[in-house]
Amino acid sequence: MxxxxxxxxxxxxxxxxxxxxxxxxxxxxxxxxxxxxxxxxEITLNNNYEYTEEGFDAFVENSIQQLGIFIPDDSLTTVEEDSIVNVDYVGSKDGVAFDGGSAEDQMIDIANNSSATQKTGYIAGFTAGLVGHEVGEEVAYEVTFPEQYNSPDLAGQTVVFTFQINYIANAIDSKDKLTDDLVAEKIPDYTTVDEYLAALEEKYKDNLETALESDKETAILNSIANGNxxxxxxxxxxxxxxxxxxxxxxxxxxxxxxxxxxxxxxxxxxxxxxxxxxxxxxxxxxxxxxxxxxxxxxxxxxxxxxxxxxxxxxxxxxxxxxxxxxxxxxxxxxxxxxxxxxxxxxxxxxxxxxxxxxxCVVSFEEPPLVEDVEVTDDEAVQEDATEESAE
Known part of the structure; x- marks a missing residue:
């Protein structure tokens, strides 16, 4: 904008x-x-505003990932540390379900302890207890809310979450994994892959034009501020x-x-x-x-x-x-x-x-290259020691 x-x-x-x-x-x-x-x-810009296949492919991949499309994979039966899992869950305190603690058909990201679709994080330990369990299992374990949690009734309290593991999913994260059926079902306003990609191409071109105009404005305002x-x-x-x-x-x-x-x-x-x-x-x-x-x-x-x-x-x-x-x-x-x-x-x-x-008159220059930083033997040894202590 x-x-x-x-x-x-x-x-x-x-x-x-x-x-x-x-x-x-x-x-x-x-x-x-x-x-x-x-x-x-005269202003000088160093970003690339030209359409390229590489740039468009990266834009498409990012756009698809942002959609958060996941499909069940029947070949995956055991929850791993990097799994995307669909679950229903109920949170209870002293045997009684508490408000806001239950949900169905939730896609969760085990590795990031977060919602796979909304990208919002869960309280510490919420998803860890699912690792190693099988699709179809019901799993219950204790989770403790942080002391500073925004609900006084739950802050610092230990509760039990009971999960029903529905299936393990794969992410649709590239255009090669899209099908017309998936597009029609999961992406509003589009019915085919070609139609969706054509719309993304127009958006990508518009974004390039918007970025150019925005960066021109920024460069001009900076020039004014510098007294030019x-x-x-x-x-x-x-x-x-x-x-x-x-x-x-x-x-x-x-x-x-x-x-x-x-x-x-x-x-x-x-x-x-x-x-x-x-x-x-x-x-x-x-x-x-x-x-x-x-x-x-x-x-x-x-x-x-x-x-x-x-x-x-x-x-x-x-x-x-x-x-x-x-x-x-x-x-x-x-x-x-x-x-x-x-x-x-x-x-x-x-x-x-x-x-x-x-x-204005715009000239373009290549962005400055970031030189590789040489790591000394002492620094490498220290880095290895740090990684080992973290583990």
Whole structure:
């Protein structure tokens, strides 16, 4: 997904408290920055964005593995340390099944002590007792929950899990193992292998294009931050304070929901609150410099609010669970700088970044090679000793 500059400037926060605007903060971006040559700016990328069969094959294999498709293998009858096993299980404490401790048709990964499909881990020892048992067996053994488990009734408690071993499975982890029947049964919206692979090819090409555009943006933003197309000697203090106020208000609203304040939380975590605010202000000064440079480019290129702004701001307030733009603007208003102005600037600087991406000159270079590190005899001996002690 394409990076959005305004999300960087928001620092990942979710909402702010409404603050009535008083004296409006005024400045002219072109007075604060002396722009250099930004049209046709040169950037260098070292990733490979070209379609290759090797790259596509790796993408296909990873995509198939992420699907988590497993099929029974009747030739496998004994659970091994690296088996994928389908089970039903019931957890009981003092002979009584407890809530959330039972499940059916679960595919578990013995080696990783995790769900084979969801990749989520189990508590220590949950799957180990199945090793060596046969398909069709019922197996029961004790497992102890960790002291810090999120359920007070189970934290630190020893319970009994009873497993029914249904079958041992093989993973479908490459395109060679796919069949039309498997695709139709296991992969929604597709009925044949060819149809699925064709869709993956389109996705792979789209990913390459998206990666190229994203990396262009990153390289341009880095170039701006390094002062290659303009420098801002000093951010106006009132503008910088407005950005600081916005972030503090964002954070305070979140901490208020937790029954505390930003200062109380920082202090309890061992941080000096004043230093925390000073660091925040310093970081915001750098991001605001980038904002000012892009605003100056937007002014120079006569980039204005157009019909695309409505969709832009709608996407934001919808994602942030607001009912409309006015609610968003209200919550993002701070003294001297109202929310509408903030998001309109975000839109214009976003389009200025798009302009730079569209007009940049890209050169590509091979990524640096990682040289093999020679291991001395002493290091090899020490490594062997470490492995033996671990065993």
């Amino acid at each position: 394409k990076k959005k500059l305004f999300t960087v400037l928001l620092c990942g926060a979710l909402a702010v408290s409404a603050v009535a605007c008083k004296k409006e903060i005024k400045y002219k971006a072109s007075d604060l920055v002396e722009l250099g040559q930004y049209k046709g700016m 197309i303009g420098t801002v000697e000093k951010v106006p203090e009132d503008l910088l304070q407005a950005r600081v106020d916005m972030i503090i208000n964002m954070q305070e609203k979140q901490y208020e929901a937790m029954g505390t304040t930003m200062e109380e939380y920082a202090t309890s975590a061992g941080y000096d609150y004043e230093e925390t605010i000073a660091t925040l202000k310093k970081n915001l000064e750098e991001s605001t410099k980038t904002e000012i440079i892009l605003e100056a480019i937007a002014d120079a290129e006569n980039i204005k609010i157009d019909d695309g702004y409505k969709e832009f701001v709608k996407n934001i307030y919808t994602q942030m669970k607001y009912n409309n733009a006015e609610e968003l603007y209200s919550d993002f208003s701070v003294e001297g700088y109202d929310g509408r102005r903030y998001f309109e600037l975000a839109y214009r600087t976003e389009k200025a970044l798009d302009y730079l991406v569209e007009n």
